[in-house]
Amino acid sequence: MKSDSVLKNLVKKNWWISLIVLLALLIIFIPLPQSQNDAADRHFQVEASMFQFIPGRIQVNQGDRITLELISTDVVHGLSIDGYDFELIADPGQSQTATFIANKTGVFRFRCSIACGNMHPFMIGKLQVGPNWVLVRGIILGVLAVFAAFLSFRQSSHIQKSTVS
Amino acid sequence: MVKKERIARVLVVLFVFIAVLIFVVGWLKNQNLNADSIQIHARMPENGGWSVTSINAETNQPIHLKLTSDDVVHGFAIGKTNHPAVDIFPGEFVETTLLFDKPGTYTFYCTRWCGVNHWRMRGTIDVRGEGPLVTNPPPAYLQLGIDIDTEHEAEVIPATDVSPQTGSLFADDLPSYVLDQETYFSNSPAKIWMRLRAEPTLSELSDQEVWDVVAWIWQKNTSPSMIETGQTLYAENCAACHGETGKGDGIMVRDLPKHDSDEHSTNDPHSESGMGGLIRPHDFTDANHVLGASPALFSGKIIRGGMGTGMPYWGPIFTEEQINALVSYIYTFAW
Incomplete structure (x- = not known):
């Protein structure tokens, strides 16, 4: 009987822990309504030089038909996107164009697929399809963690005070 | 006991012999592999270009080449021959065998753009x-005495788009010299137009109709397959500077100043600005420039290069047919 009341007391005192855990799970796993944008045709010109893509970051919506034109400005470069079956190889003076549909959401790296010198492995860019929910969830989770830390600090000092008095 | 010792001794000698033999055989084999093959490393011209720039050979003796690249994608081909171009990828070896049946000096060159100095990646094979040496007759621009360095603005240009189909309707009325290939080769479209305009038999034709006739003459001297060849050669070798649309705005010359015919900045060595006085190539879509040039003039420019623009010389690389194909493709920008 006595141990039961102690447990109840503990739960009562630490109810906020379970609340925060619940909130954290909610933030991580809550399904978000997919934005239903009309698929648009989008054209991007990507210039490849040693050792960078310009622009190095492409942001599109899910379902967009993306036409990429790869222009090489010095040597033979390629462009392949991780997670998509897409590759372009362009010589200087012979720019190449291809189209694909961005049906997968998330952030994908695109990289040079043709060895182009010593810094070739670092020639990468970023394709972002749809809003970056992982980042948004991460930020909210971080705020929650700070809040939880603050709360636990207050709670412990409260307990200490009560034990001293 | 003695017998056993003898066996042991024989075995030791045998093993030592085998151990030495392995190295000798390996060395001999390696010798055979590398004896008649030449290993060439390709590097960007700024880093040394071809590691071997001159090769001596004899007729009907195959040359084995092992090619590799140390940095970017290069290619290997031999000018004025049918030898297929091979691509050289960094970190990979590619082998090719050359066979020449005529003595002479051949030029091998890089076929994939590897920087602004790509065209400097050339070497010779002696x-x-x-048998008779492969010699090339002096190019037509020298025989005709054409100065390829001067400006060649067209005296007249068509007011609207030309139609070779319309031009073909007047084929029967034309004087005989216009269908002579020599006339086509040594005259600019503007010159031919003026000559035809002066013909009394063609006085009923409008100016535009005479232009249609000139366009038809130019079409007669080319073929769809020639245009196609020219287009491929242009894309691979010229577009990086002259631009994919022929506007003279290719990615390699973006930072160079535009050609300015009024200032004649090319003649003044002190007015150099930026990249060693180099200027952008002319705009091929500009009829004023293109229709004032004869095919002989254009092929001269391709053969010799220069003209104060940093254009490479293609004489040792393109065959006459290839240059003619390129020239007929250049005119398609302007019509």
């Missing part, structure tokens, strides 16, 4: 042997 082929000696029996």
Whole structure:
């Protein structure tokens, strides 16, 4: 009987822990309504030089038909996107164009697929399809963690005070 | 006991012999592999270009080449031959065998753009042997005495788009010299137009109709397959500077100043600005420039290069047919 009341007391005192855990799970796993944008045709010109893509970051919506034109400005470069079956190889003076549909959401790296010198492995860019929910969830989770830390600090000092008095 | 010792001794000698033999055989085999093959490393011209720039050979003696790249994608081909171009990828070896049946000096060159100095990646193969040397007659622009360095603005240009189909309707009325290939080769479209305009038999034709006739003459001297060849050659070798649309705005010359015919900045060595006085190539879509040039003039420019623009010389690389194909493709920008 006595141990039961102690447990109840503990739960009562630490109810906020379970609340925060619940909130954290909610933030991580809550399904978000997919934005239903009309698929648009989008054209991007990507210039490849040693050792960078310009622009190095492409942001599109899910379902967009993306036409990429790869222009090489010095040597033979390629462009392949991780997670998509897409590759372009362009010589200087012979720019190449291809189209694909961005049906997968998330952030994908695109990289040079043709060895182009010593810094070739670092020639990468970023394709972002749809809003970056992982980042948004991460930020909210971080705020929650700070809040939880603050709360636990207050709670412990409260307990200490009560034990001293 | 003695017998056993003898066996042991024989075995030791045998093993030592085998151990030495392995190295000798390996060395001999390696010798055979590398004996008649030349290993060439390709590097960007700024880092040394071809590691071998001159090869001596004899006629009907195959040359084995092992090619590799140390940095970017390069290619290997031999000018004025049918030898297929091979691509050289960094970290990979590619082998090719050359066979020459005529003595002479051949030029090998890089076929994939590897920077602004890509065209400097060239080397020579000296082929000696029996038989007449491969010699090239002096190019037409020298025989005709054309100065390829001067400006060649067209005296007249068509007001609207030309139609070779319309031009073909007047084919029967034309004087005989216009269908002569020599006339086509040594005259600019503007010159031919003026000559035809002066013909009394063609006085009923409008100015535009005479232009249609000139366009038809130019079409007669080319073929769809020639245009196609020219287009491929242009894309691979010229577009990086002259631009994919022929506007003279290719990615390699973006930072260079535009050609300015009024200032004649090319003649003044002190007015150099930026990249060693180099200027952008002319706009091929500008009829004023293109229709004032004869095919002989254009082929001269391709053969010799220069003209104060940093254009490479293609004489040792393109065959006459290839240059003619390129020239007929250049005109398609302006019509």
